Amino acid sequence: MPIQNGLTYLKNWFSGNNTFFSNINNLQEENKLLKEKNSELEQSLRELEIVKSENATLKEYVNLKDKYTDYQTVPAYIIQKDISNYSETMVINVGTKDGVNINMPVISDQGLVGHIISVTDSTAKVQTIIDTASTTSCVITSSRDMMIVRGTLSDNSSLKATFIPTEATVLEGDKIETSGLGGIYPKGIHIGTIKQVVKTKNITDRYAIIQTAVDFSKLETVLVIK
Numbered sequence: 001m002p003i004q005n006g007l008t009y010l011k012n013w014f015s016g017n018n019t020f021f022s023n024i025n026n027l028q029e030e031n032k033l034l035k036e037k038n039s040e041l042e043q044s045l046r047e048l049e050i051v052k053s054e055n056a057t058l059k060e061y062v063n064l065k066d067k068y069t070d071y072q073t074v075p076a077y078i079i080q081k082d083i084s085n086y087s088e089t090m091v092i093n094v095g096t097k098d099g100v101n102i103n104m105p106v107i108s109d110q111g112l113v114g115h116i117i118s119v120t121d122s123t124a125k126v127q128t129i130i131d132t133a134s135t136t137s138c139v140i141t142s143s144r145d146m147m148i149v150r151g152t153l154s155d156n157s158s159l160k161a162t163f164i165p166t167e168a169t170v171l172e173g174d175k176i177e178t179s180g181l182g183g184i185y186p187k188g189i190h191i192g193t194i195k196q197v198v199k200t201k202n203i204t205d206r207y208a209i210i211q212t213a214v215d216f217s218k219l220e221t222v223l224v225i226k
Contacts, residue, residue: 071186073223074098079123088131088151092222095122103184105225111190111213112136112178113222124224129191130156130216137182138191141175143168149176149191149210156217159192159210166203170194176210186225 076092094100106113106126114128130151145168149159174194180187196209
């Protein structure tokens with residue numbers, strides 16, 4: 001009886017092992033199939049994201065065209081960005097063959113981007129308003145007080161406003177737009193919002209920091225005003 005019980009135990013043990021290894025093989029095959037299916041789903045998701053991105057870009061174009069119906073414009077993609085501590089320029093995929101020339105303003109759905117500084121047949125270079133060499137005449141939307149804004153070395157989403165009239169009341173949250181002076185930008189294009197007013201001992205030296213309306217780090221599509 002002890003020997004018979006021992007042999008039965010061994011038989012059951014080996015039988016259980018065989019089932020275990022069989023289950024392991026089945027699980028490995030199932031895992032392989034699941035990985036392949038997951039890879040297919042990830043590929044489909046990537047393709048869907050591409051389609052969504054393209055649709056978003058087309059929607060931006062439509063919104064831009066609808067928003068700036070008063071201007072004759074040319075839509076464009078940004079194909080290159082030259083961003084450094086001293087330069088903030090970009091290249092767009094339209095040029096002289098599209099009717100684009102030097103000094104034409106460039107805008108986005110959020111507001112002012114910059115102006116054309118050089119062109120080829122099929123491309124144009126844009127100096128953005130956040131470039132340190134760029135100066136833009138603007139006004140406070142509410143009070144109509146004028147000032148000059150330019151890019152800063154420290155931040156690619158801020159402008160520094162100077163030459164503020166001594167009698168002007170400048171408040172955080174005030175909106176800034178183009179004044180129409182200077183011969184490049186039309187009047188009334190949104191630039192940004194005052195986020196800080198810096199007072200100095202001499203009121204003539206005070207200045208303000210402007211948060212640009214345009215997020216230049218995410219900018220992809222623009223309109224050139226002809």
